[in-house]
Amino acid sequence: MTATARSRRKTLQVNGIEDSPRGKVLSAAASLFREQGYERTTVRDIAARVGIQSGSLFHHFASKEEILKAVMIDVIRFNTERLQHAVAAAPGTRAKLRALIECELQSIIGDTREAMAVLVYSWAALSPANQKDVLGLRSVYEQVWLDVLTAARKEGLIDVEPFVLRRLLTGAISWSNTWYDPQGPMSIAQLVDTVLGMAIRPSKEC
Amino acid sequence: MTATARSRRKTLQVNGIEDSPRGKVLSAAASLFREQGYERTTVRDIAARVGIQSGSLFHHFASKEEILKAVMIDVIRFNTERLQHAVAAAPGTRAKLRALIECELQSIIGDTREAMAVLVYSWAALSPANQKDVLGLRSVYEQVWLDVLTAARKEGLIDVEPFVLRRLLTGAISWSNTWYDPQGPMSIAQLVDTVLGMAIRPSKEC
Amino acid sequence: MTATARSRRKTLQVNGIEDSPRGKVLSAAASLFREQGYERTTVRDIAARVGIQSGSLFHHFASKEEILKAVMIDVIRFNTERLQHAVAAAPGTRAKLRALIECELQSIIGDTREAMAVLVYSWAALSPANQKDVLGLRSVYEQVWLDVLTAARKEGLIDVEPFVLRRLLTGAISWSNTWYDPQGPMSIAQLVDTVLGMAIRPSKEC
Amino acid sequence: MTATARSRRKTLQVNGIEDSPRGKVLSAAASLFREQGYERTTVRDIAARVGIQSGSLFHHFASKEEILKAVMIDVIRFNTERLQHAVAAAPGTRAKLRALIECELQSIIGDTREAMAVLVYSWAALSPANQKDVLGLRSVYEQVWLDVLTAARKEGLIDVEPFVLRRLLTGAISWSNTWYDPQGPMSIAQLVDTVLGMAIRPSKEC
DNA sequence: TATGAATGAGCGTTCATTCAT
DNA sequence: AATGAATGAACGCTCATTCAT
Numbered sequence: 124m125t126a127t128a129r130s131r132r133k134t135l136q137v138n139g140i141e142d143s144p145r146g147k148v149l150s151a152a153a154s155l156f157r158e159q160g161y162e163r164t165t166v167r168d169i170a171a172r173v174g175i176q177s178g179s180l181f182h183h184f185a186s187k188e189e190i191l192k193a194v195m196i197d198v199i200r201f202n203t204e205r206l207q208h209a210v211a212a213a214p215g216t217r218a219k220l221r222a223l224i225e226c227e228l229q230s231i232i233g234d235t236r237e238a239m240a241v242l243v244y245s246w247a248a249l250s251p252a253n254q255k256d257v258l259g260l261r262s263v264y265e266q267v268w269l270d271v272l273t274a275a276r277k278e279g280l281i282d283v284e285p286f287v288l289r290r291l292l293t294g295a296i297s298w299s300n301t302w303y304d305p306q307g308p309m310s311i312a313q314l315v316d317t318v319l320g321m322a323i324r325p326s327k328e329c
Numbered sequence: 330m331t332a333t334a335r336s337r338r339k340t341l342q343v344n345g346i347e348d349s350p351r352g353k354v355l356s357a358a359a360s361l362f363r364e365q366g367y368e369r370t371t372v373r374d375i376a377a378r379v380g381i382q383s384g385s386l387f388h389h390f391a392s393k394e395e396i397l398k399a400v401m402i403d404v405i406r407f408n409t410e411r412l413q414h415a416v417a418a419a420p421g422t423r424a425k426l427r428a429l430i431e432c433e434l435q436s437i438i439g440d441t442r443e444a445m446a447v448l449v450y451s452w453a454a455l456s457p458a459n460q461k462d463v464l465g466l467r468s469v470y471e472q473v474w475l476d477v478l479t480a481a482r483k484e485g486l487i488d489v490e491p492f493v494l495r496r497l498l499t500g501a502i503s504w505s506n507t508w509y510d511p512q513g514p515m516s517i518a519q520l521v522d523t524v525l526g527m528a529i530r531p532s533k534e535c
Numbered sequence: 536m537t538a539t540a541r542s543r544r545k546t547l548q549v550n551g552i553e554d555s556p557r558g559k560v561l562s563a564a565a566s567l568f569r570e571q572g573y574e575r576t577t578v579r580d581i582a583a584r585v586g587i588q589s590g591s592l593f594h595h596f597a598s599k600e601e602i603l604k605a606v607m608i609d610v611i612r613f614n615t616e617r618l619q620h621a622v623a624a625a626p627g628t629r630a631k632l633r634a635l636i637e638c639e640l641q642s643i644i645g646d647t648r649e650a651m652a653v654l655v656y657s658w659a660a661l662s663p664a665n666q667k668d669v670l671g672l673r674s675v676y677e678q679v680w681l682d683v684l685t686a687a688r689k690e691g692l693i694d695v696e697p698f699v700l701r702r703l704l705t706g707a708i709s710w711s712n713t714w715y716d717p718q719g720p721m722s723i724a725q726l727v728d729t730v731l732g733m734a735i736r737p738s739k740e741c
Numbered sequence: 742m743t744a745t746a747r748s749r750r751k752t753l754q755v756n757g758i759e760d761s762p763r764g765k766v767l768s769a770a771a772s773l774f775r776e777q778g779y780e781r782t783t784v785r786d787i788a789a790r791v792g793i794q795s796g797s798l799f800h801h802f803a804s805k806e807e808i809l810k811a812v813m814i815d816v817i818r819f820n821t822e823r824l825q826h827a828v829a830a831a832p833g834t835r836a837k838l839r840a841l842i843e844c845e846l847q848s849i850i851g852d853t854r855e856a857m858a859v860l861v862y863s864w865a866a867l868s869p870a871n872q873k874d875v876l877g878l879r880s881v882y883e884q885v886w887l888d889v890l891t892a893a894r895k896e897g898l899i900d901v902e903p904f905v906l907r908r909l910l911t912g913a914i915s916w917s918n919t920w921y922d923p924q925g926p927m928s929i930a931q932l933v934d935t936v937l938g939m940a941i942r943p944s945k946e947c
Numbered sequence: 948t949a950t951g952a953a954t955g956a957g958c959g960t961t962c963a964t965t966c967a968t
Numbered sequence: 969a970a971t972g973a974a975t976g977a978a979c980g981c982t983c984a985t986t987c988a989t
Contacts, residue, residue, distance in 0.1 A: 144973080160453045166960085177959085177976090181960065186959080244450060283527075290505065290508050295504075297504065309493065317497070320489070321489075321527040371984080372983075373984095382951060383983090383984085384951065385948075387986080393984060571865065575780065575865075578979085579979085590954065591953050594952060595952095659778045659862070699927065703913040703939065704913070705916055706913040706916020707916075710909070715908075729909070733909065734939070762969090783962060783963080784962075794970070796964080796966085797969070799963090799965080804964080950987105959979105959982105961977105961980105962975105962976100962978095964974105965975075966973095967971100968973105
């Protein structure tokens with residue numbers, strides 16, 4: 124399998140187009156959790172959307188919460204890999220920073236939009252033990268950001284402490300999932316530039 | 330009643346110190362909804378924290394959802410009033426913009442922290458009709474922001490379209506409620522300045 | 536309240552004639568557990584027999600297993616008290632031994648018949664922690680037996696080790712609940728004498 | 742096949758050492774039913790212990806209840822045969838009575854311990870029709886007891902009505918499965934003698 | 948107002964059984 | 969024979985809401 128094929132498979136998987144039973148369930152669950160919230164979504168809702176009986180879900184997942192966890196883990200894994208590839212391919216710190224913002228916006232308002240919304244808004248539904256597991260994966264993703272931001276600061280590209288800047292950007296970017304309309308007048312590229320403009324040190328732009 | 334007294338009452342109310350039954354319920358509910366989420370909080374939880382029986386709640390509120398709605402409306406009303414006063418008192422557009430950021434950060438990580446978290450994270454639990462009602466109040470609050478940002482753009486203080494900038498700032502600020510630690514090394518004033526630095530046009534700082 | 540009245544109340548309670556909600560549930564549960572076994576009895580079965588909805592059961596008992604435990608504890612408490620009174624009232628060791636057998640047969644095939652069957656046949660349905668609790672009460676009951684049997688042996692009335700004799704009698708007596716018919720030709724008094732004859736040292740009868 | 746070989750096969754079968762699929766299932770089921778009870782044992786439990794999938798069980802038995810019935814029938818058949826042989830081999834009524842007790846204790850606390858416990862404690866799980874079938878076989882076993890007891894009474898060896906004595910002994914013996922410890926201080930032979938002592942007419946012992 | 952027993956619809960989950968492969 | 973995904977009815981339990989007191 125080529126890297127491209129592997130990547131495509133994963134893209135499809137988080138979008139639920141993959142037709143394995145597991146993939147179908149995850150895709151249906153991500154949509155429903157996004158639309159209604161985790162608690163307001165019943166396992167019967169998920170099963171109905173997949174076209175099976177509710178009891179059959181439990182051949183694939185031990186519990187409703189395991190479905191939630193799997194949605195989260197899949198989307199983190201997929202986006203971490205995409206982020207790493209994009210950063211590796213970008214020449215120079217400024218380009219890497221732009222790649223981070225673009226990748227994250229892509230994940231929030233593009234192909235993994237539903238699962239990312241679940242990650243943010245249904246976080247409290249996970250048990251502490253599962254939160255810890257997911258956080259472990261999430262920290263790999265965050266480290267990619269932190270490494271680039273730290274380099275950017277050394278180079279004088281940004282003048283805000285990396286940890287704080289990362290948090291502010293996380294909020295700004297993740298919130299876009301509540302208002303950004305792909306059909307609207309603003310392109311993703313424009314949004315990326317706007318966010319990049321907020322992050323980068325003013326003097327560097329003069 | 331003086332403006333100060335009225336303001337104090339409201340402050341206390343959203344913080345739950347007010348000892349009217351209604352105030353106690355709202356305060357308990359805001360804390361619990363914040364801690365556990367709306368669906369995972371039972372009316373018995375709320376009643377227990379107030380010190381009454383669950384059936385008694387329904388003498389004050391018609392339904393659990395009405396409690397949620399009241400928490401949201403109260404916190405929006407209170408913060409809108411505070412925002413309006415702060416903006417009115419600030420001399421000049423730049424000071425007004427700083428006042429907006431400071432007020433909103435204050436509401437997110439300060440006195441109305443719990444209710445604001447409910448507003449963001451339990452939004453989907455409201456019925457569409459109730460969402461519309463709350464949104465009506467919210468738009469008053471947003472108009473204060475938009476008016477200042479529009480003036481700021483005319484003055485060349487910012488160079489991002491006000492609507493877009495507002496959304497990005499909304500995300501950046503509201504997310505702080507997940508990470509900002511009042512006991513930590515960063516003061517609120519520092520955070521205000523950092524956010525202001527992200528908003529204001531680079532060239533204006535040179 | 537006189538001792539008689541107190542005793543009557545308890546008799547009624549284990550028989551479920553008492554009309555407190557708790558008493559009704561316990562009585563219905565004991566009958567159903569006896570008839571169908573604990574696992575084959577649903578909470579809906581119990582509720583239907585009491586004339587309430589299944590959800591209402593959980594105002595009185597935290598779980599189905601708590602109902603089972605309460606049935607067991609109530610019947611042990613009641614029978615322990617009856618046993619203690621009967622032994623105290625009996626003059627001499629031989630009479631005490633007869634009283635023990637009579638009391639236990641009474642509990643097995645008489646007024647507490649259903650609950651005693653539950654105690655024996657649904658024992659494995661209790662969690663280990665609950666088994667321990669019930670066993671603690673049961674040991675008080677058993678000690679009454681052991682004290683009398685030990686005295687009987689000292690006096691040469693029996694010649695089997697008390698612990699072993701107790702176990703054999705427990706089996707012989709408790710099994711009667713599967714075959715003894717109060718409407719049949721054999722009176723309880725005759726059965727008591729028969730069992731007593733099995734327990735007492737042959738030479739003492741010559 | 743010699744009588745010895747046939748006997749060995751059956752012994753092994755009820756102990757589950759036989760390696761036909763049917764024998765393995767029966768052995769696993771007897772252990773599990775004994776440990777957890779019939780209802781708390783799932784067909785997946787049984788299949789897992791045998792090392793097959795749960796669906797495969799249904800190639801050997803039409804239903805879970807058929808497995809239970811087969812465990813009971815096998816153990817009754819085996820013990821009836823053993824009882825008959827032992828009685829036939831014993832010289833005189835007193836020896837025959839001792840053989841009955843010894844055989845039954847052996848079945849309860851020895852080689853067929855698990856299946857015998859199932860017979861007693863999971864009886865209520867059988868449908869009435871199946872209970873009738875099993876009872877038909879059981880009556881053959883009981884007749885062996887009754888014949889000897891009737892002869893013993895004619896000879897003045899016992900003075901309790903055979904039917905009643907049989908029930909009392911059934912209980913005393915079957916209960917031993919809850920307390921008798923083969924590693925403990927009491928040998929099976931001693932227990933046999935103790936039970937025999939309870940059964941036999943006092944005067945006959947003087 | 949406050950209580951608390953009761954409701955009843957609905958939840959996540961279990962599990963014996965079926966059947967196409 | 970064996971597999972294992974799927975079924976579907978039923979389970980124990982939850983909880984917002986009602987209402988007689």
